[in-house]
Amino acid sequence: MEDLEALAGRSKVVCPDRVVTPHGVAVGAGVWVDDGVIRDVITDGSPYPDVPVIAMPGAVVMPGIVDAHHHVEQPFAKAVSFGEPAQMWKRLWMPLASILTPETAYVAAKWTFLECLRGGFTTIVDSSQRKAVLNEQVMRAADEVGIRLVASTGINDRFDDSAPAPDAVDEVLGAHLELCATFDRVTPSVACGTVQSTSGPMLGAVARFAAEAGVVFQVHANEHTGEIQHSLEHFHRRPLEHLHDHGALGPHTLIAHATLVTPSELTLLADTGTAVSYNPVASAWKGNAVAPALEMIERGIRVGLGTDATRNDAFRLLDAAEFAQRLTVGLATDDFGVGSGFIWVEAGTAGGAEVAGIGDLTGTISAGQAADLLVLDAFQLETMPSHDLEWELVRFFDRTAITAVLVGGEVVSVKGQPTRVDADAVLSDELQLALDTMEASPIEVVHGPSWHHRPR
Numbered sequence: 421m422e423d424l425e426a427l428a429g430r431s432k433v434v435c436p437d438r439v440v441t442p443h444g445v446a447v448g449a450g451v452w453v454d455d456g457v458i459r460d461v462i463t464d465g466s467p468y469p470d471v472p473v474i475a476m477p478g479a480v481v482m483p484g485i486v487d488a489h490h491h492v493e494q495p496f497a498k499a500v501s502f503g504e505p506a507q508m509w510k511r512l513w514m515p516l517a518s519i520l521t522p523e524t525a526y527v528a529a530k531w532t533f534l535e536c537l538r539g540g541f542t543t544i545v546d547s548s549q550r551k552a553v554l555n556e557q558v559m560r561a562a563d564e565v566g567i568r569l570v571a572s573t574g575i576n577d578r579f580d581d582s583a584p585a586p587d588a589v590d591e592v593l594g595a596h597l598e599l600c601a602t603f604d605r606v607t608p609s610v611a612c613g614t615v616q617s618t619s620g621p622m623l624g625a626v627a628r629f630a631a632e633a634g635v636v637f638q639v640h641a642n643e644h645t646g647e648i649q650h651s652l653e654h655f656h657r658r659p660l661e662h663l664h665d666h667g668a669l670g671p672h673t674l675i676a677h678a679t680l681v682t683p684s685e686l687t688l689l690a691d692t693g694t695a696v697s698y699n700p701v702a703s704a705w706k707g708n709a710v711a712p713a714l715e716m717i718e719r720g721i722r723v724g725l726g727t728d729a730t731r732n733d734a735f736r737l738l739d740a741a742e743f744a745q746r747l748t749v750g751l752a753t754d755d756f757g758v759g760s761g762f763i764w765v766e767a768g769t770a771g772g773a774e775v776a777g778i779g780d781l782t783g784t785i786s787a788g789q790a791a792d793l794l795v796l797d798a799f800q801l802e803t804m805p806s807h808d809l810e811w812e813l814v815r816f817f818d819r820t821a822i823t824a825v826l827v828g829g830e831v832v833s834v835k836g837q838p839t840r841v842d843a844d845a846v847l848s849d850e851l852q853l854a855l856d857t858m859e860a861s862p863i864e865v866v867h868g869p870s871w872h873h874r875p876r
Contacts (some may be wrong), residue, residue, distance in 0.1 A: 436479035456829035478799030484542025484792035485734035486772025489697035489726025503867035526557035540734035566832035574611035586625035611638035624666035643677035695775035702728035724772035761811030791829035
């Protein structure tokens with residue numbers, strides 16, 4: 421499986437042992453890639469086109485994984501956030517965001533995107549309300565690394581005295597769409613923080629703009645107990661109900677988390693066509709609950725998987741998605757399959773692309789889709805003998821199996837090393853900036869480092 425140079429060609433047929441398609445695992449298939457697009461998946465023994473054929477024995481080719489919820493400016497914090505109680509965004513992330521400069525936004529985003537490629541993500545859905553001067557640097561970083569980005573801006577008018585009025589948001593949000601259009605692999609989105617940070621009229625205005633512009637509206641909802649209580653005390657409605665009251669739910673809306681949801685709120689999500697990013701690692705590390713993702717999928721709610729900037733490892737995310745459902749649903753009901761392996765592979769690939777509004781572009785290995793692919797070395801002790809690849813992708817594979825990452829048919833990472841950027845140089849050149857940024861940030865840490873909790 422060492423014929424990696426041939427993968428760089430503009431037109432090729434990639435022939436691994438197995439291909440993960442929307443219809444299941446195809447054995448002995450060929451994936452014809454031409455000019456960055458999948459032209460065909462040849463499974464019936466038909467002759468291949470007259471282009472280089474790359475035989476990859478022992479390999480698996482699957483769609484690149486989509487991170488449906490990220491905050492790409494946060495890689496410098498790492499373990500500082502560990503052990504912190506819920507709603508840490510007030511104490512850590514907003515203070516850290518308040519001191520972002522164009523330089524630190526660029527370096528932080530580039531750092532994140534390099535981690536993401538190493539971890540098997542080909543698309544990142546970034547949730548932010550950053551100003552254009554910072555967002556441009558985030559997009560520049562994505563462009564340099566070669567990853568696909570869904571980039572957002574938005575307004576938190578409860579925390580920003582300079583925010584425009586709800587009836588004047590179109591100019592700011594429209595300028596963001598124009599900026600995104602200057603980068604090849606960037607798709608625009610708009611976002612608000614939460615019902616705590618954004619007024620009802622502003623939530624409605626930003627969501628309306630998204631629906632009219634044909635882009636995704638991102639918002640956090642029903643994640644933490646404090647948020648639920650705030651919404652009930654101030655609006656006499658739960659967060660999802662409050663969003664619905666202001667016209668902010670619908671097929672254009674992507675809810676981050678939705679962990680503390682009632683049966684009626686699940687019905688509300690289903691009836692409005694609203695999508696959800698299920699973020700299981702965030703629930704484990706800093707949440708109050710785990711989203712009922714399996715029930716959401718059963719009800720027809722569109723679900724993708726997100727890291728929420730916890731760790732940029734796609735296969736560990738698939739594992740966490742299944743594992744969290746097994747613990748919170750499966751144990752109590754003797755459901756040992758919790759949907760089976762393919763559910764979580766699809767949620768991490770096609771599901772993520774769909775909720776991000778780019779399902780027509782990426783997420784599956786099928787004709788007409790961008791060639792956003794992972795080439796995996798499946799011939800390893802940990803993954804052989806193989807009996808059920810989709811379960812094995814969820815429970816056995818990790819990022820060490822990733823031989824190559826392709827975005828738009830371009831090889832952007834080989835065996836953990838990016839092809840466009842010197843990752844070692846980024847680490848050595850920018851580590852001090854990362855440390856200085858954390859030192860200067862006005863964050864408030866409640867839990868503190870682990871050694872503070874050792875018995876004395």
